[in-house]
Amino acid sequence: MLVNEALAQQVRDQARELLEGGRVDCVIGYETGPRGGARPAFIYDAADVTRLIWNQACVHNLVTYLHDKKKPPRRGEQPPRVAVVAKPCDSRAVNVLLAEGQIERERVFVIGVTCEGLEDEEGAALPRCLRCADRVPVVYDVLLGEPPEVSPVEDGYGDLAGVEEMGASERLAFWLREFDRCIRCYACRQVCPGCYCTTCMFERDDGLWIDIGIEVSQKHLFHLGRALHLAGRCVECDECERVCPMDIPLSLLNRRLTREMEELYGHRAGREEVLTPLLFELGEEGSPI
Ligand code: SF4
Ligand code: SF4
Ligand code: SF4
Numbered sequence: 001m002l003v004n005e006a007l008a009q010q011v012r013d014q015a016r017e018l019l020e021g022g023r024v025d026c027v028i029g030y031e032t033g034p035r036g037g038a039r040p041a042f043i044y045d046a047a048d049v050t051r052l053i054w055n056q057a058c059v060h061n062l063v064t065y066l067h068d069k070k071k072p073p074r075r076g077e078q079p080p081r082v083a084v085v086a087k088p089c090d091s092r093a094v095n096v097l098l099a100e101g102q103i104e105r106e107r108v109f110v111i112g113v114t115c116e117g118l119e120d121e122e123g124a125a126l127p128r129c130l131r132c133a134d135r136v137p138v139v140y141d142v143l144l145g146e147p148p149e150v151s152p153v154e155d156g157y158g159d160l161a162g163v164e165e166m167g168a169s170e171r172l173a174f175w176l177r178e179f180d181r182c183i184r185c186y187a188c189r190q191v192c193p194g195c196y197c198t199t200c201m202f203e204r205d206d207g208l209w210i211d212i213g214i215e216v217s218q219k220h221l222f223h224l225g226r227a228l229h230l231a232g233r234c235v236e237c238d239e240c241e242r243v244c245p246m247d248i249p250l251s252l253l254n255r256r257l258t259r260e261m262e263e264l265y266g267h268r269a270g271r272e273e274v275l276t277p278l279l280f281e282l283g284e285e286g287s288p289i
Helices: 005-020 046-051 062-069 088-099 158-164 168-180 216-230 239-243 250-265
Strands: 026-032 038-043 082-086 108-113 142-144
Touching: 005 026, 005 046, 005 082, 005 108, 005 142, 026 046, 026 062, 038 046, 038 062, 062 082, 062 088, 082 088, 088 108, 158 250, 168 216, 216 250, 239 250
Parallel strands: 026 082, 082 108, 108 142
Antiparallel strands: 026 038
């Protein structure tokens, strides 16, 4: 595993400066977990910044955790000010949450890190990194690391071809086979920076005394509903697919819609710092619809 100790030290120094100076109350970064992998870390004390790491296993999109920091810890207090370590792909989610009024810019400090690409546990490059052209965060308050040289990506949607070549009934059969394995654990939803409803509509419909809807038709509805809610908002971080315990290729579904949005409206979620949500962009001459 490639360990970028120089970059890790820069992250620690930045975190220490922010905490000691009282600029933030918490730094969200990465630390080594009990089995040697990377995991999210929440640092509240400058003395603990030594826990922070940076290596090829820092796959998590930490922007998701900003949702947990939106409320004051106690009544009458302000919400915490938070610094978050953001890779280029993760940084697009910051822009989406800003555009949707989910986070306040002045309460979030983005520690942007340039990225050479990440690896899975076997040392293979992550699929999302193979097609990634964003090696510098799109939004940051401080930028750490040097932009790496990468070859241009020829077809970032090349992996969708297998599904797109199928006829409608074959494609439906493919997806129903995939959804059949889903256990509705909701890990894909929980890890997604764009899924933040206080009560998810798919859980609201499963009342306290009613079993979770686990028939394939109900799982089909859950997945199509989630994909549509993310259309034009998914930042392609692939976190949903990474955490799925059933190995369901969710990125094929989400990125099919991403491609549709890009081709129809020239919109790719989170790419611009001043971002208008897609439904507002569709209005004529800038007027919201
Ligand atoms: S998708 Fe791009 S920015 Fe994200 S981890 Fe991979 S190479 Fe880095
Ligand atoms: S993480 Fe996988 S198994 Fe769990 S709800 Fe999502 S798709 Fe289904
Ligand atoms: S739907 Fe998946 S890929 Fe898209 S933003 Fe959410 S977690 Fe990331």
